[in-house]
Amino acid sequence: xxxxxxxxxxxxxxxxxxxLVGRLLYxxxxxxxxxxxxxxxxxxxxxxxxxxxxxxxxxxxxEREQGITIxxxxxxxxxxxxxxxLADTPGHVQYTRNTVTGASTAQLAVLLVDAxxxxxxxxxxxxxVLALLGVPRLVLAVNKIDLVDYDxxxxxxxxxxxxxxxxxxxxxxxxVLSIPVxxxxxxxxxxxxxxxxxxAGPTLLEHLEEVPVAPxxxxxxxxxxxxxxxxxxxxxxxDYRGYAGQxxxxxxxxxxxxxxxxxxxxxxxxxIDTADGPLAEAGSGTSVTLLLEDxxxxxxxxxxxxxxxxxxVTDELTAVLCWLSGKPLSPGARVLVKHGTRTVQxxxxxxxxxxxxxxxxxxxxxxxxxxxxIGTVSLRLAEELPVDDYxxxxxxxxxxxxxPKDGDTLAxxxxxxxxx
Amino acid sequence: MTTLEPATDAAQDNLAxxxxxxxxxxxxxxxxxxxxxxxxxxGKDSTLLLHLAIKAFWPAPVPFPLLHVDTGHNFDxxxxxxxxxxxxxxxxLVVANVQDWIDDGxxxxxxxxxxxxxxxxxxxxxxxxxxxxxVFGGGRRDEExxxxxxxxxxxxxxxxxxxxxxxxxxxxxLYNGRHRPGExxxxxxxxxxxxxDVWHYIAREGxxxxxxxxxxxxxxxxxxxxxxxxxxxxxxxxGEDVRELTVRYRTVGDGSCTGAIESSASTVDEVIAEVxxxxxxxxxxxxxxxxxxxxxxxxxxxxxxx
Numbered sequence: 001x002x003x004x005x006x007x008x009x010x011x012x013x014x015x016x017x018x019x020l021v022g023r024l025l026y027x028x029x030x031x032x033x034x035x036x037x038x039x040x041x042x043x044x045x046x047x048x049x050x051x052x053x054x055x056x057x058x059x060x061x062x063e064r065e066q067g068i069t070i071x072x073x074x075x076x077x078x079x080x081x082x083x084x085x086l087a088d089t090p091g092h093v094q095y096t097r098n099t100v101t102g103a104s105t106a107q108l109a110v111l112l113v114d115a116x117x118x119x120x121x122x123x124x125x126x127x128x129v130l131a132l133l134g135v136p137r138l139v140l141a142v143n144k145i146d147l148v149d150y151d152x153x154x155x156x157x158x159x160x161x162x163x164x165x166x167x168x169x170x171x172x173x174x175x176v177l178s179i180p181v182x183x184x185x186x187x188x189x190x191x192x193x194x195x196x197x198x199x200a201g202p203t204l205l206e207h208l209e210e211v212p213v214a215p216x217x218x219x220x221x222x223x224x225x226x227x228x229x230x231x232x233x234x235x236x237x238x239d240y241r242g243y244a245g246q247x248x249x250x251x252x253x254x255x256x257x258x259x260x261x262x263x264x265x266x267x268x269x270x271x272i273d274t275a276d277g278p279l280a281e282a283g284s285g286t287s288v289t290l291l292l293e294d295x296x297x298x299x300x301x302x303x304x305x306x307x308x309x310x311x312x313v314t315d316e317l318t319a320v321l322c323w324l325s326g327k328p329l330s331p332g333a334r335v336l337v338k339h340g341t342r343t344v345q346x347x348x349x350x351x352x353x354x355x356x357x358x359x360x361x362x363x364x365x366x367x368x369x370x371x372x373x374i375g376t377v378s379l380r381l382a383e384e385l386p387v388d389d390y391x392x393x394x395x396x397x398x399x400x401x402x403x404p405k406d407g408d409t410l411a412x413x414x415x416x417x418x419x420x
Numbered sequence: 421m422t423t424l425e426p427a428t429d430a431a432q433d434n435l436a437x438x439x440x441x442x443x444x445x446x447x448x449x450x451x452x453x454x455x456x457x458x459x460x461x462x463g464k465d466s467t468l469l470l471h472l473a474i475k476a477f478w479p480a481p482v483p484f485p486l487l488h489v490d491t492g493h494n495f496d497x498x499x500x501x502x503x504x505x506x507x508x509x510x511x512x513l514v515v516a517n518v519q520d521w522i523d524d525g526x527x528x529x530x531x532x533x534x535x536x537x538x539x540x541x542x543x544x545x546x547x548x549x550x551x552x553x554x555v556f557g558g559g560r561r562d563e564e565x566x567x568x569x570x571x572x573x574x575x576x577x578x579x580x581x582x583x584x585x586x587x588x589x590x591x592x593x594l595y596n597g598r599h600r601p602g603e604x605x606x607x608x609x610x611x612x613x614x615x616x617d618v619w620h621y622i623a624r625e626g627x628x629x630x631x632x633x634x635x636x637x638x639x640x641x642x643x644x645x646x647x648x649x650x651x652x653x654x655x656x657x658x659g660e661d662v663r664e665l666t667v668r669y670r671t672v673g674d675g676s677c678t679g680a681i682e683s684s685a686s687t688v689d690e691v692i693a694e695v696x697x698x699x700x701x702x703x704x705x706x707x708x709x710x711x712x713x714x715x716x717x718x719x720x721x722x723x724x725x726x
Contacts, residue, residue: 073568074611104592246443395592
């Protein structure tokens with residue numbers, strides 16, 4: 001079992017995400033005495049009789065003033081069984097882009113709903129975004145169960161509706177779990193509640209500790225975007241030429257035949273170097289420096305791949321975009337595409353369809369994509385890129401869309417036709 | 421915000437992942453920016469930052485200079501350590517002396533004598549003078565709840581200001597370093613490290629730190645519940661009794677607001693054991709400047725501080 005779980009929270013506004021995260025930190029004893037003192041003092045100042053745990057996480061002045069979470073925050077906590085990195089994301093519609101931010105690296109997402117309201121538009125939208133990004137597992141925390149008198153039937157209706165929705169998005173039964181909780185009272189967060197005797201499943205924390213984390217597919221093809229060329233030109237290393245980068249997928253060993261894209265030059269790996277000495281093998285996620293047998297002209301932006309399973313090289317992309325900007329996208333727009341370590345100019349040819357997360361259907365030729373829209377577009381690139389489909393290799397199947405005028409990140413791009 | 425656990429095999433894997441992530445971030449900046457600089461104070465986080473930078477570009481030299489904003493109220497041991505590190509690795513160090521800004525009237529000494537908040541202007545002026553476009557800092561998201569909101573690549577406007585509502589989404593490991601002339605990007609390679617990770621990694625790598633991180637005899641006086649040392653920052657005042665105690669420092673910053681803790685931990689392993697057992701955060705225990713208001717860190721970050 002992996003020792004580290006990366007998770008994200010998502011949910012509608014005012015459904016108690018910050019309180020739930022505060023409760024998780026508090027119940028795992030991840031809150032130290034001075035932090036709790038500060039929250040207790042601030043709660044007393046606000047006229048509250050018990051510490052408001054949401055104040056542990058709502059770190060910005062305007063968040064505390066408004067009692068809402070504005071921006072994604074990262075939290076670190078641990079139990080004896082596992083360490084957690086939690087991306088705590090806001091629920092407001094205008095901040096859905098932060099949900100995409102938090103979920104792009106998550107292995108599991110906890111969606112919150114208010115038991116009084118059940119599954120709402122924002123729940124469906126967030127679940128669709130999580131499915132699109134390939135987050136492997138979902139948990140629905142049916143919060144404020146105390147406010148519906150711990151009613152089993154209310155919970156069952158919500159859990160069923162959510163399970164149906166998640167299944168239609170492609171989740172298997174074992175990948176989705178609903179848990180009745182009260183973040184405020186602590187029911188079923190870290191401690192099993194006696195007030196929900198009808199619920200036989202794990203507490204949220206038990207589930208987070210036990211849930212299997214899908215490992216990187218062992219047979220993934222080797223992909224290595226070149227970040228930087230290391231050429232010391234020192235008396236000690238006069239001829240050293242190393243290609244530095246982080247392995248995006250697969251693994252590599254000295255002797256492997258590789259191809260350098262987009263040009264297509266071939267060579268073999270002579271050595272895998274690090275500051276701590278050479279390695280006999282290196283796997284996905286590792287930052288290393290590759291030395292090749294031949295003296296090739298390779299620079300930042302090139303991709304080194306295993307020669308017998310190369311990515312496709314293309315100057316046309318069909319991709320799903322999560323549009324994260326207030327500036328809408330229209331056909332004919334000129335944008336930048338940042339893929340791996342290469343940034344190229346691109347022209348938006350066509351917006352083929354927009355996904356409707358309410359009806360789970362697609363709308364053909366929607367004309368534009370606006371904030372929070374998810375749609376399929378065709379892009380023409382000024383230079384060829386070596387790409388994989390996002391479903392096969394997320395790191396080499398993902399890209400950013402950047403506004404060339406001000407540098408803003410406009411969209412998350414996923415190569416392939418997921419909703420077409 | 422973390423509970424500190426002993427380093428198991430799983431934790432060692434976690435350290436390897438954090439190291440790879442930090443190295444990736446250093447190389448991205450080297451590839452995308454014209455004039456990066458590493459903020460270096462000689463404290464444990466910036467020393468770790470430099471250690472990771474050296475590993476990222478080995479066997480080539482680190483392609484960035486260092487920048488230290490010297491409040492003039494630093495610990496002698498830390499300044500000596502800073503200069504020794506620069507010499508040993510053949511680095512270039514730019515120093516912005518807060519005293520220079522006070523002497524020519526661009527800054528005014530605060531009535532409480534603390535110079536930590538006065539660092540912001542010299543920092544921004546020096547970034548602008550040298551046209552630095554990427555500035556590495558050792559900030560960690562676990563330090564403080566406003567820092568928990570920070571991106572790894574954090575765009576600052578031409579006034580050096582942070583606008584938390586307008587941060588760019590940060591997706592996968594694709595960092596967007598685009599900026600307009602005059603804007604700068606603050607970069608935090610240690611974002612995902614906790615205090616425990618930092619100490620475990622220091623132990624694993626045998627990283628040298630300034631001596632004051634370990635137990636030593638020191639004359640201190642108590643002010644606002646903190647053990648301050650004598651120095652040019654105006655202490656002790658009348659009625660503040662000086663005692664000689666065995667102490668060490670958990671953080672290193674301006675002497676006017678950085679407190680010592682009583683401790684006999686004189687090795688890295690003893691420090692780790694002590695940190696694991698502490699019920700106080702490092703800032704809560706020893707940094708007066710974060711106690712000024714509920715949003716002290718956020719307010720300073722908005723002005724351009726780290």
